[in-house]
Amino acid sequence: MRVAIIGAGITGAACARLLARAGYDVTVVERGAVAGGTSASCEGNLLVSDKTPGPELDLAVDASVRWPLVARELHDELGPGFPSIEFEPKGGLVVSMTPEGAEPLRAFAASQRAVGIHAREIATDDALELEPHLSREITAAVHYPQDAQVQPVVAVEALLASARRAGARVMTSTEVVGSLHDAGGRMAGVSTSRGDVHADLVVNAAGPWAGEVAGALGLSLPVLPRRGMVLVTTRMPHRVFRKVYDADYVGATQSGDADLQTSTVVESTAAGTVLIGSSRQRVGFDDRLDVDVIREIATKSLRLFPFLEDMQVLRTYGGFRPYMPDHLPVIGADPRVPGLYHVTGHEGAGIGLSVSSAEILLALMNGTTPPLDPAPFAIDRPTLTPHLQEVAS
Amino acid sequence: MTDILVIGAGPAGLAAAAAARRRGATVRVIDSAERTGGQYWRHLPESRPAGREAVLHHQWNTYQSLRQALEFDPGCTIDTETQVWAVERRADGTLRVNLASGDVDGTRATESVVPDRLILATGAHDRALPVPGWTLPGVFTAGAAQAMAKGERIAVGDRVVVAGSGPFLFPVTASLGQAGARVVGVFEASRPSRMARHWLARPWELAGASHKVSELAGYVAHHVRGRVPYRTGYGVVEIHGTARVEAVTVARLDADWAPVLGTERRIDCDAVCLGHGFTPRLELAVAAGCELTDERFVRVDGEQRTSVDGVFAAGEITAIGGVDLALAEGEIAGWVAAGGSTADAPVRSARRARDRFTRFAERIATAHRIGASWSSWLQDDTIVCRCEEVDAGTLNRVAESTASVGLRSLKLTTRAGLGLCQGRICGRTVEQLLAGASGCTAFADGTTTDRRPIAAPLRIGDLARAPQSTETSPHQIP
Ligand SMILES: Cc1cc2nc3c(=O)[nH]c(=O)nc-3n(C[C@H](O)[C@H](O)[C@H](O)COP(=O)(O)OP(=O)(O)OC[C@H]3O[C@@H](n4cnc5c(N)ncnc54)[C@H](O)[C@@H]3O)c2cc1C
Ligand SMILES: Cc1cc2nc3c(=O)[nH]c(=O)nc-3n(C[C@H](O)[C@H](O)[C@H](O)COP(=O)(O)OP(=O)(O)OC[C@H]3O[C@@H](n4cnc5c(N)ncnc54)[C@H](O)[C@@H]3O)c2cc1C
Numbered sequence: 001m002r003v004a005i006i007g008a009g010i011t012g013a014a015c016a017r018l019l020a021r022a023g024y025d026v027t028v029v030e031r032g033a034v035a036g037g038t039s040a041s042c043e044g045n046l047l048v049s050d051k052t053p054g055p056e057l058d059l060a061v062d063a064s065v066r067w068p069l070v071a072r073e074l075h076d077e078l079g080p081g082f083p084s085i086e087f088e089p090k091g092g093l094v095v096s097m098t099p100e101g102a103e104p105l106r107a108f109a110a111s112q113r114a115v116g117i118h119a120r121e122i123a124t125d126d127a128l129e130l131e132p133h134l135s136r137e138i139t140a141a142v143h144y145p146q147d148a149q150v151q152p153v154v155a156v157e158a159l160l161a162s163a164r165r166a167g168a169r170v171m172t173s174t175e176v177v178g179s180l181h182d183a184g185g186r187m188a189g190v191s192t193s194r195g196d197v198h199a200d201l202v203v204n205a206a207g208p209w210a211g212e213v214a215g216a217l218g219l220s221l222p223v224l225p226r227r228g229m230v231l232v233t234t235r236m237p238h239r240v241f242r243k244v245y246d247a248d249y250v251g252a253t254q255s256g257d258a259d260l261q262t263s264t265v266v267e268s269t270a271a272g273t274v275l276i277g278s279s280r281q282r283v284g285f286d287d288r289l290d291v292d293v294i295r296e297i298a299t300k301s302l303r304l305f306p307f308l309e310d311m312q313v314l315r316t317y318g319g320f321r322p323y324m325p326d327h328l329p330v331i332g333a334d335p336r337v338p339g340l341y342h343v344t345g346h347e348g349a350g351i352g353l354s355v356s357s358a359e360i361l362l363a364l365m366n367g368t369t370p371p372l373d374p375a376p377f378a379i380d381r382p383t384l385t386p387h388l389q390e391v392a393s
Numbered sequence: 394m395t396d397i398l399v400i401g402a403g404p405a406g407l408a409a410a411a412a413a414r415r416r417g418a419t420v421r422v423i424d425s426a427e428r429t430g431g432q433y434w435r436h437l438p439e440s441r442p443a444g445r446e447a448v449l450h451h452q453w454n455t456y457q458s459l460r461q462a463l464e465f466d467p468g469c470t471i472d473t474e475t476q477v478w479a480v481e482r483r484a485d486g487t488l489r490v491n492l493a494s495g496d497v498d499g500t501r502a503t504e505s506v507v508p509d510r511l512i513l514a515t516g517a518h519d520r521a522l523p524v525p526g527w528t529l530p531g532v533f534t535a536g537a538a539q540a541m542a543k544g545e546r547i548a549v550g551d552r553v554v555v556a557g558s559g560p561f562l563f564p565v566t567a568s569l570g571q572a573g574a575r576v577v578g579v580f581e582a583s584r585p586s587r588m589a590r591h592w593l594a595r596p597w598e599l600a601g602a603s604h605k606v607s608e609l610a611g612y613v614a615h616h617v618r619g620r621v622p623y624r625t626g627y628g629v630v631e632i633h634g635t636a637r638v639e640a641v642t643v644a645r646l647d648a649d650w651a652p653v654l655g656t657e658r659r660i661d662c663d664a665v666c667l668g669h670g671f672t673p674r675l676e677l678a679v680a681a682g683c684e685l686t687d688e689r690f691v692r693v694d695g696e697q698r699t700s701v702d703g704v705f706a707a708g709e710i711t712a713i714g715g716v717d718l719a720l721a722e723g724e725i726a727g728w729v730a731a732g733g734s735t736a737d738a739p740v741r742s743a744r745r746a747r748d749r750f751t752r753f754a755e756r757i758a759t760a761h762r763i764g765a766s767w768s769s770w771l772q773d774d775t776i777v778c779r780c781e782e783v784d785a786g787t788l789n790r791v792a793e794s795t796a797s798v799g800l801r802s803l804k805l806t807t808r809a810g811l812g813l814c815q816g817r818i819c820g821r822t823v824e825q826l827l828a829g830a831s832g833c834t835a836f837a838d839g840t841t842t843d844r845r846p847i848a849a850p851l852r853i854g855d856l857a858r859a860p861q862s863t864e865t866s867p868h869q870i871p
Binding site for chain 2: 030032033034035036040078081082083151153154156157161164170172173231233234235271276288289290291292294295298299301302308309310311312313314315316317
């Protein structure tokens with residue numbers, strides 16, 4: 001069975017690896033370079049802590065079990081000469097910074113515990129022991145040992161290197177511009193800027209551009225970009241040991257600006273820099289620098305870690321989270337065209353969710369039982385149908 | 394009145410400011426350095442006058458008169474120790490320039506301005522190609538050695554080897570001599586035939602640039618008088634030493650700069666100066682949205698306009714042509730930005746000078762172009778990116794194992810260019826080596842190392858207090 005995968009971000013790479021290892025004849029078609037899209041413009045957090053009980057959290061829990069295995073397999077397969085994906089099961093610490101913020105955080109953690117998440121409420125003193133440089137002003141803290149991190153770009157390259165070893169082909173600088181169909185209307189491949197790629201099955205894994213790609217294939221898919229910016233500091237001795245988040249996304253503290261929201265995540269990387277994220281903004285694919293946005297990220301990071309005041313910002317980068325109107329990814333067959341699948345719309349969690357999304361895809365293609373119920377991610381779920389109109393042909 | 398912001402107080406920026414004032418605009422000049430003068434007019438602080446500046450600096454009078462004209466002019470503000478750390482392109486098409494001023498180690502004041510016109514005169518960094526052993530103490534870029542000699546009167550060593558390419562090796566050698574060092578050899582990588590072809594062809598074009606030629610001839614005479622051996626078609630291919638530089642190996646280079654086996658020779662020395670041309674400081678121009686040329690300088694038209702409305706560029710960010718070209722371009726940029734035209738009589742001579750020195754710059758570029766095979770003198774453990782300590786072997790190994798053809802990914806998998814200098818120093822070299830290792834001519838992700846939205850590191854505390862977009866300094870001139 002020949003499969004064409006559109007997009008070589010983390011999603012396309014994870015799918016390519018799994019399908020190739022399962023015996024599919026895989027071709028990845030990428031418009032630019034591997035890991036040139038969102039997967040190179042994000043943080044590599046693998047989180048359960050930020051997710052409300054529901055299908056996305058279920059997927060995240062599945063992923064949190066898979067990542068350590070995948071990391072080990074990649075290391076063993078690619079050897080020490082390949083750069084490390086820097087998988088670190090370092091755990092996360094979510095803290096509230098206001099008296100009003102404490103209760104919503106505790107309630108949120110309790111709701112997660114009810115579905116089996118390790119969300120350990122700890123005393124603020126204990127939190128300060130885990131993170132000695134954290135602000136003394138914290139009012140509540142929850143420790144999430146399941147949270148982990150990878151270096152996302154190396155992860156994409158490693159997944160694809162592994163896919164190639166299993167026989168996958170990767171075409172870069174090749175843009176998908178249309179679809180090929182057989183006489184019965186089934187997908188028969190894609191047409192690209194470099195000629196036709198014939199395939200029995202086609203997977204749209206084009207991240208925030210998956211809507212455009214669907215359009216090129218003659219369909220609509222309501223994927224939209226949500227911009228996010230991250231700050232990177234100069235190297236410093238390790239002073240942030242876990243992933244530390246401000247719980248303001250949980251509670252009532254919403255940014256006054258409806259369009260710009262920032263929720264603070266601070267983490268150290270293996271290289272010694274600190275990443276400070278991130279913002280959420282609906283500005284289409286506008287990639288211009290906006291100092292107001294990075295100023296707000298900086299301001300909020302000081303609330304968490306006052307010592308950052310004297311640290312230097314070295315660079316800033318941003319990407320476009322692919323999101324669906326109902327904020328759940330789409331994983332599965334498109335009932336409108338036999339042979340077409342979508343795996344996209346993971347918003348701010350696509351790195352983490354990639355390995356489990358790929359497992360669901362593989363099971364759906366094989367006709368076997370997926371690791372978790374795929375129905376909530378189906379494209380024809382009730383919450384998405386109002387947004388899906390067939391493109392008049 | 395037109396309100397002009399000039400970024401860079403080197404020859405180009407100062408000439409631009411003076412011309413804009415003559416044409417009636419109000420001007421503010423920003424430079425991150427402690428003193429005006431740029432790369433070229435490096436000098437001792439006023440508190441330590443040396444009295445010999447005129448000897449050490451060509452065109453010292455030009456500097457003095459530009460400076461005096463501007464410093465005592467109420468229509469001009471000069472802010473040194475002020476850095477542009479970001480340029481924003483706003484929805485209404487204007488540019489917002491974000492400044493931080495004061496001691497870089499302390500709390501800095503931040504400010505944002507939206508000028509009517511912007512003149513970019515940010516100059517260039519001097520470039521040194523990596524050589525095995527080049528991270529040893531005692532190895533300097535030619536520019537750094539020159540700066541120490543001119544600005545601090547310190548010679549980098551007693552027995553100094555100068556190597557690289559381009560006419561800039563001459564003034565460096567001369568300054569080293571004046572600061573008391575003995576230059577034991579100057580090694581120019583370009584071969585005599587190539588230099589002759591480009592320097593001696595069409596001599597009439599150089600007619601007007603004769604003082605430049607005689608300046609160079611003066612340097613050559615100095616070499617002969619001082620018996621400094623000057624070899625063309627040679628390069629330093631390895632630097633030796635344990636705690637610091639003790640010797641170098643020089644070798645003949647072929648036309649592509651690959652060392653010729655069997656021609657190696659060891660020379661004892663205690664310092665090495667490397668200069669292989671310049672890299673324009675493009676981050677602000679890129680942030681402003683200015684188009685670049687194929688050679689990756691800022692593209693300007695005959696009036697020094699960039700592709701962005703209201704933004705002009707002058708000096709080494711448009712071409713490497715020495716101080717005369719920078720002065721001429723600056724004068725035109727300032728005059729036109731203030732509402733003048735290149736047809737106006739006051740800038741006629743600047744226009745002629747620019748045309749002449751542009752041809753001079755083109756000759757430098759072709760006669761001293763970096764040879765395609767220079768990397769054959771590298772060893773696996775030669776550091777390429779000094780900030781992150783990434784060596785040549787790592788670049789090759791990672792490029793091969795990932796098979797990546799994207800610069801963004803290659804940088805993040807090798808960490809080359811991700812350090813403190815953000816690729817300012819090593820970027821072009823990293824790009825060349827990675828492209829070579831991955832076998833691509835252009836990276837598939839279309840990125841380069843020229844994009845740096847944060848143009849200079851900024852304390853998070855200062856960023857947190859940076860003005861909001863609604864708080865923009867109305868007008869900078871009293
Ligand atoms: C600031 C920020 C922080 C984030 N932090 C995290 C985090 O900590 N943890 C986490 O899990 N997630 C995070 N995310 C989200 C995560 O980055 C994304 O969900 C994920 O990268 C999406 O991966 P993808 O492979 O689906 O898309 P992409 O990586 O965007 O890949 C899509 C690919 O498709 C290609 N393509 C597009 N059109 C075509 C075409 N016509 N033909 C061929 N190819 C095409 C593109 O070039 C691109 O390479 C963050 C995102 C942002 C912006
Ligand atoms: C060491 C050395 C010796 C040289 N010797 C000779 C010689 O003998 N003869 C000759 O003709 N030419 C010589 N040159 C070349 C000559 O110096 C240049 O041609 C000339 O300085 C270019 O002028 P410029 O104004 O374009 O740039 P520069 O003189 O480089 O000035 C640029 C200015 O912009 C400022 N700047 C840049 N970015 C920012 C920012 N983000 N915020 C604030 N300020 C910023 C810098 O601090 C700098 O002062 C030499 C160059 C060097 C480096």
